[in-house]
C-alpha cells in the first residue's frame with residue numbers, strides 16, 4: 001500500500017506517531033521559497049528588502065527559520081512581536097502593522113526599536129509621537145496609504161479599495177497634513193509609504209496600478225511640500241495553489257512587474273527609486289503545510305451524498321466556512337488506489353456550515369483512513385480556535401524525511417487553564 005510522502009516523510013507514520021488532527025509543515029518548501037525570494041528579488045535588485053508576513057503562520061520555530069534565512073518579519077500585534085523577541089529576531093528587520101495598535105503595543109515596539117512602524121492613521125501618529133518622545137527613542141515610520149484599487153479576491157481579504165478600514169485615504173489634503181504632522185514630531189522619522197491591496201491575488205495588475213498611483217503621490221508630495229520618499233513597502237498578496245486552475249506563480253511574475261513599473265514611473269517624474277520592500281506571507285508558507293485527519297463516521301444518504309466525518313474541521317481550518325475557500329485532499333494511506341467516489345468532508349463541530357470540502361473525489365474510503373488536506377500552511381494554525389472546546393492540533397516540522405514536534409497538541413487542561 002502506497003502512502004503519501006510529504007517532504008520525503010511518510011504522512012501515515014506521522015499520523016500514527018503524533019496523532020490527528022495534525023499540522024505538518026515542510027521546512028524544505030519554506031526554505032525553497034526564501035531562496036527564490038533572495039535569488040529573484042533581494043539579490044537581483046539593489047536597495048530592496050523582503051519581510052515575511054507572520055500572520056500567515058507563526059511559531060517560535062518559524063521565526064527562527066525566517067531569521068536564519070535572512071528575511072525580515074511583518075508583525076501586526078504585540079503577540080506576534082513577542083514571539084519574534086523570544087527568538088532574538090533582529091528588531092531592525094521588524095515591520096509593525098495594524099489599523100488600531102494599542103498604547104501597549106506602540107510602547108513595546110518603541111522600546112524594542114522595531115525597524116519600521118507602519119502608521120495607519122492620525123490617532124496612532126499622535127500616540128507614537130508621545131511614546132517615542134517619552135522614551136527618547138527614534139521611531140522610523142511609513143504611512144499606510146489606501147491606493148484606491150480594487151483587487152479581484154474575496155471581499156473579506158480585499159484591502160486596497162478606498163472604502164477600507166486600513167490606511168490613510170488617498171486624498172491630497174489628508175496626506176499632506178499627515179506628512180507635515182510627522183515632520184513636526186521630534187522623535188519620528190517618516191521614510192515613505194506602504195500599501196497592501198489584498199490577498200490570494202492571481203494577477204499582478206493591481207500591484208502595477210497601485211504603483212502608478214503611489215508614484216504620482218511621491219511626485220506630488222515632493223513638489224508640494226518637499227517630502228522625498230525613501231522607502232516604498234508594496235505589501236504581499238501573491239496567490240498560491242489551492243485547487244483547480246489557481247496556480248502559484250513564480251515570485252518574479254509579481255516582483256518584476258512591481259520593479260519595472262516603479263522604475264518607469266520614477267524616471268517619468270525624475271524621482272530617485274526608493275527602497276522597495278515586499279511582504280508575502282501565504283506565498284512562502286501556504287503550500288508548505290498540510291493537515292492530517294482521521295476519518296471516522298461515514299454517512300451515506302442514498303442517491304444524495306456521502307458525508308465523511310473527520311476529527312477536526314473549522315477550529316483548525318476556518319477558511320472554508322469563513323471565505324468559502326476550496327481545498328484539495330487525498331487519502332494518504334491509499335495513494336495507489338484510483339479515486340472514483342465522490343464524498344463530502346465534514347468537520348466535527350456542531351454547525352452545519354462546518355464542511356471542509358464539498359464533492360471530493362476519493363478512492364473507496366473506510367473509517368480509520370488518513371485524509372491529507374493540502375495547502376493549509378497559511379492562515380490555518382494562525383487562525384485556529386477552540387470552538388466547541390476542541391484542543392488545537394500539534395504542529396510537526398518535516399525536512400527531507402525527518403520530523404520534529406514544534407508545537408505540542410493542546411490538552412483539555414490547556415483549554416481551562418486561565419479559568420477561575
Ligand code: LLP
Nearest residue numbers: 053196199200236237238279280281282379
Ligand atoms: N502585508 C499586510 C499589510 C497584510 O495585511 C497582509 C495580509 C500581508 C502583508 C500578507 O498577505 P499574503 O501575502 O499572505 O496574502 N486570513 C485571510 C488572509 C488575510 C490577509 C491579511 N493581510 C485568509 O485566510 O485568506
